[in-house]
Amino acid sequence: MPDFSLPLLSGATRNLASFLEGKKGAVVVFWSGVCTHCVRYDDYLNRFDSDHPELSLVAIASRQGEGAEQLRSTAAGRGLRFPILHDADSKVAEQWYTQQTPRSFLIDAARVLLYRGAIDNFKFPQDPDYLAYLEPAIDAFLSGRPVARKETPSFGCAIRSVYYILPKPL
């Protein structure tokens, strides 16, 4: 997968390689503070570092029109502890073929793609039909097995669309 170099919400610029240093791999999540589906994964993403110390987690905020200040206040308001990179012109989302949030990518230290798609099937864990997608891929990767389901379709809120910059009716 292509590397990128983007500013953190704090202003410092980071590239993907720096997240992979000393790690077995990384999970990259395209994310938005506006996206109502991403909200559901706040806890999961906050816990990610302690659950998977071998991996890095990095969120990329690519949604059109979402400013750094807005992202900072959302992150502070929701107590988000994972690193969020700001992809203001959605270029990285385009390079990574991503139109919706949340969409996750699991890559190894050499940036080879192991899994891409949804985190789960948008059911709730207590639902009998619940299926996790990302976690089984991580388990397989960390235990040296091949990833069984390498791709799932994403869903969620769109990253770019002309409708979001139309005059707001509200």
Next chain:
Amino acid sequence: MKFLNALLRLSAHVTENGLLMADSAMRSIQQNLGKLSGTEAPAPPTRPPMEGPADLDSATSDFSNRAFRILQSARFESGSVVETSRELFNAAMKSYSYEKNFRDWMLFPLQLPLSFGTLATQQGLRTLYAARSLSPDRVPGFLAYVTEIFSDLHVYLSLQYKERLEKLTQRVSERPDDHNARLDLGRCLIKCGRYTEAAFELSIAARDPGLRRRALYEATVANCRAGNYREAVEAGTAAVLMDPLNERAQYWLWLATRKAGGYPADFPQEFRMELKAGQHPSTVQFEDVARAIGLDKTAGGRGTAVFDYDGDGYLDVVVASAHGGCSLYHNNGDGTFTDVSVGSGLDACVNVFGIIAGDYNNDGVPDLYITRLGFFGGECELLRNNGDGTFTNVTRQAGLECWGPAFSAAWVDYDCDGHLDLFVANNLGGLFDRKNPNRLFHNNGNGTFTEVADQAGLKTLYPTIGCAWGDYNNDGFPDLFVSNGIAPAQLYRNNGDGTFTDVSHPAGFDDPCIGSVACWCDYDNDGWLDLVQFVWSPPEDTIYTLRTGHGPKNSFPLRIYHNNRDGTFTCRTKDLGVDGCWGTMSASVGDFNNDGYLDLFLGNGDPQMDRTEPPIILENDGNGRFNNVTFAAGLPFTGKGHGANMADLAGDGRLHLIIASGGLYPGDLLTVAVFRPKTVPGNYLNVRLAGTRSNRDAIGARLELRAGGRAQYRSVSGGTGFGCLPYEQHFGLADFTRVDSLHIRWPSGLEQELSDLPINTTIRITEGSARWELVYPAERTVSNQGISAAEALTQNSSNTTPEVPS
């Protein structure tokens, strides 16, 4: 009572005529004033109104919508009349900020009331038609539903729900006792998919005695959607006991009890729900194979199109999504699929409603046309198939730029010149909006199109949802049926010279209904195309149907119009045994039980978060009855279906029922379902046509197949409902082991007849050639009995029928 009904009907007609007259009078004054000020009636927009409304009428609609929303949210801020007035003033300034010249300013005081006047007459007509399309007790609920949907969807589609959630959350934290706001917050959270939080807020709102009834019901929905079935049963039980007349609460409680292990032991028998509909014995058993074949996309499902994008013979699938991009699935050759969306160019197409495949440039690979956001306004796009798995947006080069609330579209070669033309149906773009003109684009034959709706005589009288092209009078030219949202439908006869005549009244399409999509199909195999107009019914009518097996007395089920062969149609729904009411949004027609008679497949629901509804299948028994066999055939109890499609995805004679499920609210995500018959239900023959003089996909061709002394008729359609069926025509042959003949009338006018056809296989016939070829390799075709594909292939090579000159 009869007298009263007649009087009511009469007064409705008087009101209707009054409104129509007032509308046309004000319109002509508007036109004259427009001439005075030197402004012409604005052309339909080609691009998004980034600078806001560009003319007076759009500005009036825009302002009305804004004002409605401001007044709606103002109820929480009692006492702030000044603030509300300020907001209304700002809204007016924004809406009417388009450029005006001196004469515009002079005439503005005259034109403004007229603009509001025509908006009011149109809104009035719609309300009137709604009242005539529903039983009286359903009208208030319907109006509330329409109001909520149209004023709400903009907020959710343009991702402004964050602001709404913040506003409500702030209100609730400032005034924890404002249970109205909390109820709204709960409902808003459900729409966003945050069900557990919603259930929590609703449980607090339920402490208010005045709101308890509503809050408990909404909490049932939230808990059920969150998978907290035990909590859903608790809330549902309380909701039903508090309000035993709430049918929706009874329904949701029933859904929850199915998962939670039944009703509480002490729950009164009379409020329990039982399922009576869909129990008629089915000739086919279905299983959901979406996950097994790789089509289980989770999405706000919209249209589906089944087409062979890469020319390998196997049918591929594209699924549109209201929120995400389109998904393109490649058929691996065995009926399983690989998601090849990424990089195809389709993955970047977000917010798509309808999607139709058609080879507009006759280059041998089908292209795609998409419509967007039928409640809001969006850009329609033409995506040219590059033949290598990628698609390029060529809308501008093709001269097809248009912006509007387009619902469905269809490819058609209305002038039979061998090039596919395009029809786009436009709905309403807001609660207060004027009808947006439907478009007819003529293909110039060089990759460009010219809009000709006006010259062709196609008038847009009402907001349109569905369109269906079919040659009902067998004169060789496709005619147009327009299914309107809340209005009478229209039938346009093709005069054969590029113009159309509105024959709705003589044909018998006078009664208004809440129409959704429509299909032409010859359900009784008499050689004349009949018509099915699907209808949207309120949830209460659907629940009534589910629990009794029949629609309520004064309800309006789907309409099956029988072609009387003299240019008139008779609605025969009741005679055919159909009285169930469903909220049909999408539907298609096909012979899924291979008995030689066309069956119906309905995708149902509506955007409301508290509406979930099963897809319905109506089996045509060939003796003049359509039986609801849904649940006996193994289909599920819930759903929300767009893009209902039927296709033989594995090429083995089994029509798969494909349904892209999901709603418009971001929280309403469901998975695409694919129901496949467990066994091949009978012999069959799939026929694909390749035009040479006609358009490449032979859209508009008429096929007459004779087998076992019976005839069956198909016409190749270029768009059904939200998407399109494959161009492959599936003929069920029951236990007949031989096809006597196949007569084809090509859109070019060429007629040809083939005999000695194989069965239980898929063949391709090229225009003008008396031979046919197998689409799939012979060895993979399963032969039941009679002439096997391989045997027939030998016969075909020695086929002595003379070649038809092309």
